[in-house]
Amino acid sequence: xxxxxxxxxxxxxxxxxxxxLNNVALHINKGEIYGLIGPNGAGKTTMFNVLTGLYTPDEGxxxxxxxxxxxxxxxxxVAGGIARTFQNxxxxxxxxxxxxxxxxxxxxSKAGALGAILRTKAAREEEAAxxxxxxxxxxxxxxxxxxxxxxxxxxxxxxxxxEIARALATEPKLLALDEPAAGMNPKETEDLKTLMExxxxxxxxxxxxxxxxxxxxxxxxxxAVLDYGKKIAEGVPEVVRKDPKVIEAYLGAAHS
Amino acid sequence: xxxxKKLGVFIxxxxxxxVLPFVVGSTLGNSWVRTIDFALLYVMLALGxxxxxxxxxxxxxxxxxxxxxxxxxxxxxxxxxxxIHLPFYISIPLGALCAALFGLLLxxxxxxxxxxxxxxxxxGFGEIIxxxxxxxxxPINITNxxxxxxxxxxxxxxxxxxxxxxxxxxFALNPVHMYYYLFLLLTVGVVIMAYxxxxxxxxxxxxxxxxxxxxxxxxxxNIRNIKLLAFALGALSGxxxxxxxxxxxxxxxxxxxxxxxxxxxxxxxxxxxxxxIPGVILGAVVLTIAPEILRDVIGPLxxxxxxxxIVDPENARMLLFGLAMVIMMLTRPEGMxxxxxxxxxxxxxxxx
Numbered sequence: 001x002x003x004x005x006x007x008x009x010x011x012x013x014x015x016x017x018x019x020x021l022n023n024v025a026l027h028i029n030k031g032e033i034y035g036l037i038g039p040n041g042a043g044k045t046t047m048f049n050v051l052t053g054l055y056t057p058d059e060g061x062x063x064x065x066x067x068x069x070x071x072x073x074x075x076x077x078v079a080g081g082i083a084r085t086f087q088n089x090x091x092x093x094x095x096x097x098x099x100x101x102x103x104x105x106x107x108x109s110k111a112g113a114l115g116a117i118l119r120t121k122a123a124r125e126e127e128a129a130x131x132x133x134x135x136x137x138x139x140x141x142x143x144x145x146x147x148x149x150x151x152x153x154x155x156x157x158x159x160x161x162x163e164i165a166r167a168l169a170t171e172p173k174l175l176a177l178d179e180p181a182a183g184m185n186p187k188e189t190e191d192l193k194t195l196m197e198x199x200x201x202x203x204x205x206x207x208x209x210x211x212x213x214x215x216x217x218x219x220x221x222x223x224a225v226l227d228y229g230k231k232i233a234e235g236v237p238e239v240v241r242k243d244p245k246v247i248e249a250y251l252g253a254a255h256s
Numbered sequence: 257x258x259x260x261k262k263l264g265v266f267i268x269x270x271x272x273x274x275v276l277p278f279v280v281g282s283t284l285g286n287s288w289v290r291t292i293d294f295a296l297l298y299v300m301l302a303l304g305x306x307x308x309x310x311x312x313x314x315x316x317x318x319x320x321x322x323x324x325x326x327x328x329x330x331x332x333x334x335x336x337x338x339x340i341h342l343p344f345y346i347s348i349p350l351g352a353l354c355a356a357l358f359g360l361l362l363x364x365x366x367x368x369x370x371x372x373x374x375x376x377x378x379x380g381f382g383e384i385i386x387x388x389x390x391x392x393x394x395p396i397n398i399t400n401x402x403x404x405x406x407x408x409x410x411x412x413x414x415x416x417x418x419x420x421x422x423x424x425x426x427f428a429l430n431p432v433h434m435y436y437y438l439f440l441l442l443t444v445g446v447v448i449m450a451y452x453x454x455x456x457x458x459x460x461x462x463x464x465x466x467x468x469x470x471x472x473x474x475x476x477x478n479i480r481n482i483k484l485l486a487f488a489l490g491a492l493s494g495x496x497x498x499x500x501x502x503x504x505x506x507x508x509x510x511x512x513x514x515x516x517x518x519x520x521x522x523x524x525x526x527x528x529x530x531x532x533i534p535g536v537i538l539g540a541v542v543l544t545i546a547p548e549i550l551r552d553v554i555g556p557l558x559x560x561x562x563x564x565x566i567v568d569p570e571n572a573r574m575l576l577f578g579l580a581m582v583i584m585m586l587t588r589p590e591g592m593x594x595x596x597x598x599x600x601x602x603x604x605x606x607x608x
Contacts, residue, residue, distance in 0.1 A: 052474060078476030090471035092464050093604075094597045103464045107476030109457055113485055116456030117449045127457065150597075152604065170476050 002029035005205050006051070006082075006174060011060035013046055013229075020046040021057070022229040028174065033196065033206045035220035035237075037213065039249055042226040044209045045087065048178055051207070052084040053077030065173055078107050083172035085163040087179045087209075093152040097143060097162050100151055101134035104169025137165040141195060157188045164195070168204070175199060176207040181215055193219055217241060225249065277436045288548075289432040293504065295544040296439035297497050300446045302524040302540040303533065304493030307450065309522065310531030311459060312486035313466030315375040318362070318382025319521055322491035324389060324513035325358050326351035326498020328399060331508050334409035337400060344411045348499040355495025356488040358385070363487035367480055370469075382518050389510040404509025411438065411503045419506070435504050442500065446493045450533050453489065462486060527584060529591030531598050538593050547573055 006028040013021040020043050028034045038044050049055040050062075053074035062070040067080050083104075092100050109130055115123035138144040141161040146154055151162060160180055167175055177196070181189045189212065196219065200206050210216050216223060217237040225233040225240060227249040233240050240246055277289045305319045329351035333342040342350075362381045366374055393401030410419025410431065418434040453459050461482045464472040473479050502508050520543065528539020554569040554576075567575070584592075590602040 054470070054474065074473040075476045075478045078474070083476075084474055086471065086474075090468050090474075092467040092471065094467060094601050095460075095463060099460060099463075103460050103472070103477070104475050106457060106461055106464075111457050113453065113456075113458050113489060116452050116458050119452055123456070130457065150600065152600075166475065 002032070004028070005030045006064045006207075007061075008051070008063075009061045011047075011050060011062070012058045013043075013050055013055060014058055020229050021050065024060075024226070024229070024231050026224050026231060026234060028205060028207060029222075030173075030205055031200065031203065032221040033200050033208060033219055035216045035223040036207065036209045036226065037211075037216055037223060038226035041228075042249075043229040044226055045178065046229075047226065048084070048176060048207075048209055052082055052176055075107065078170050078172075081171070081173035082176060083167035083170045083174075084176040085160075085167055085178055085180060087182065089159050089163055091151040091159060091163060091166070094150055096148050096150055097138060097154065097158075097165075098131070098134050098147040100162055100166050101137050101169050102130050104137075104166040105130040105133055107170050134169065137168055138162075140168070141165045156183060157191075160184070160192070161195070164199075168199070172204060174205045174207055178209050179211060180208070181210060181212050189215060273440060277433045281430070281433065286430055286432050289430070289436060291545060291548045293432055293435050293439055295541045296436070296443045297501055297504075298521065298524060298540040298544045299443050299537050300439075300493050300497040300500075301521050302528070302536045303446050303450045304490045304497070305521050306490075306525050306531065306533070306536045307453065307462075307493075308486050308490035309525055310536065311454065311462040311466070312483065313462075314483065314486060315371065315378070316487075316490070317375045317379035317515075317518055317522065318385070319378075319490070319494060320513045320515075320518040321362070321382045321385035322355040322358060322494030323498040323501065323517070324385055324510075325355045325491075326495030327502040327508050327512075328389060328405075328498075329354045329495070330499035330502040331405040331408045332398070334503070335405050336407050337405050341409055344409075344499070344503065348496060351499040352492045352495035355491040355498065359487040359489075359491030360484055362491075363484045367483060379515065379518070382513075382515060386510050386513050389513065399510075402510060404507060404511075405502075406507050408502050408506050408508065410506065411435075418503075435500075439500060439504075442496060446496070447533065447537070449489075449493070454533065458482065458485065523581065527581070527591055529594035529598065532591070532593060532595035535591050535593035535595070539591065542592070547577060550576060 004027045009025040011021050011024045012019070024047065036044050036047060046055065050057045053069070053072055053076065056071045060070065062068070064080055064082060069077055069080055072080070092103060095103070109126050111123040111126050135144060135147065138147050141164055143158050143161050143165070146158060151159065154162060164175070164177070164180070181192055184192065193215065196206055196208070208216065208220065220237055222235060223237050223240045224231055225246050232245045232249060233243045277292065280292060281289045301319070301323060304322070305316060308314050308316045308319070330347045332338055333340050333347040333350065334344070362378065366377050369377060389399045390402055392399040399405070410417050412418070416422060418431055418438070421431065422429050461472070461477050464475065464477060465479060465482060469479060524539040524543045525536050527543065528537065529535025550573045551569060554572045555565070558565050558567070590599050
């Protein structure tokens with residue numbers, strides 16, 4: 001039996017009259033690649049934002065790695081070990097690639113204003129360590145050759161990779177990727193797939209939202225399907241693919 | 257720039273700064289040394305505001321309030337008003353601390369605000385402080401109201417006071433000279449503080465927050481704390497400058513801390529190059545010195561060409577100043593000496 005890393009139960013999230021998440025429960029095991037799919041407007045991104053602290057759920061429970069993260073603010077969630085990327089890439093555009101990753105180290109370092117002003121030995125050493133780690137991560141995702149470029153000037157594929165490196169800089173136990181393959185060509189998608197497998201093999205659990213069902217089927221260990229704010233299926237890809245409810249959600253009732 | 261050249265520039269500017277008050281004093285008169293002293297105070301203020309506006313991207317239109325808090329703290333702790341006479345090395349840090357506390361006081365309610373909303377609240381905050389200073393003379397007289405506080409102690413180091421001219425080996429050392437060196441010392445301190453903050457974990461967090469607050473919080477940055485830190489550290493240098501101002505002037509009143517002063521300091525930051533320390537210093541110096549030059553030029557120029565005063569020099573000065581601002585913002589909105597990053601931001605914005 002695999003060890004459970006993240007577990008939510010009975011999660012509700014309402015926006016006014018819209019019940020975006022309705023009694024959703026799911027768990028993610030340590031070391032797996034877990035996929036979240038569903039038609040447009042199914043509540044995937046809402047779910048994602050709840051899991052990363054950007055939205056506070058109305059009801060439910062949320063435990064991660066033994067900690068209670070229900071309604072925890074984002075910086076607590078990140079400190080707890082969940083890092084994310086964004087569907088519409090949100091880098092710090094005028095910072096260099098290296099600086100972007102260095103920002104990701106913020107939560108794992110602690111030099112304060114006084115340390116910075118006095119430039120204490122501890123602060124200098126920490127700063128050097130931050131930079132070294134950032135270089136290491138840029139190499140890891142394969143974009144260290146553009147370390148000093150401003151993020152805005154990077155190619156789309158590089159920006160995606162940079163966002164992953166920045167998220168990895170927070171030393172997550174769970175890396176949550178919001179449609180990382182959106183807008184990528186087949187070659188880039190294939191490279192991304194390799195990168196995600198590498199990340200998983202290095203001990204980081206991966207949560208993935210993706211439209212590219214084919215990619216999901218080949219990559220994920222388990223998949224959950226959301227529709228109208230409810231989880232309608234969960235399991236290994238082969239089973240989920242054949243689930244009549246899933247086919248109905250995607251293709252309409254007539255096909256089932 | 258290589259290390260040798262850097263050292264050369266450093267030594268040259270050190271020498272220039274060291275002899276500047278004597279050269280200016282003997283050629284242009286001591287009133288100009290006084291202007292330079294004020295320029296240094298404004299450099300400190302502008303660098304403080306630059307932390308809030310330039311680094312963290314929080315528009316603050318009430319920055320003068322922290323200057324006022326620093327000045328009043330110094331004045332109350334070193335004047336016949338309460339008959340307390342604390343030495344400056346206690347009252348200036350205390351003033352800075354008080355200002356930083358007021359920074360937190362302002363920062364806390366505005367955590368969720370940005371842009372114009374933030375500007376309006378900070379503007380209100382600045383006015384509240386000024387109005388308090390103006391009215392805290394009853395029922396208990398704390399600030400002495402609109403009359404202000406007079407006879408504030410000059411800074412005293414050991415036995416000698418910076419308020420009186422002294423003779424050093426035949427040299428007449430004026431108060432304006434002595435204060436110049438003190439201000440210079442502290443300005444250098446503030447510059448170093450601003451530089452080190454900029455290139456630190458904290459400085460990076462400010463830039464990240466300025467660029468994309470949601471992404472920054474998703475990276476684990478505690479937005480509340482780093483915002484409050486920006487307010488407090490900005491206010492801190494404002495408070496130091498305020499204490500120095502009080503001792504230098506010997507007199508303060510609420511009139512010195514009006515909205516126009518806040519706008520002036522913001523103009524220094526924006527005109528110099530927001531977020532770029534050399535630019536901000538340049539902005540502060542230019543905007544302190546230029547009006548003084550205009551004051552000396554406009555009057556005589558009118559007398560010479562028209563034979564009489566057509567526009568009151570004081571009005572003409574503001575008119576020209578306003579015009580310069582408009583032209584500057586139209587032609588060079590990134591400031592006189594922007595950082596590379598800020599310049600790129602403006603270029604990207606232009607491209608759309």
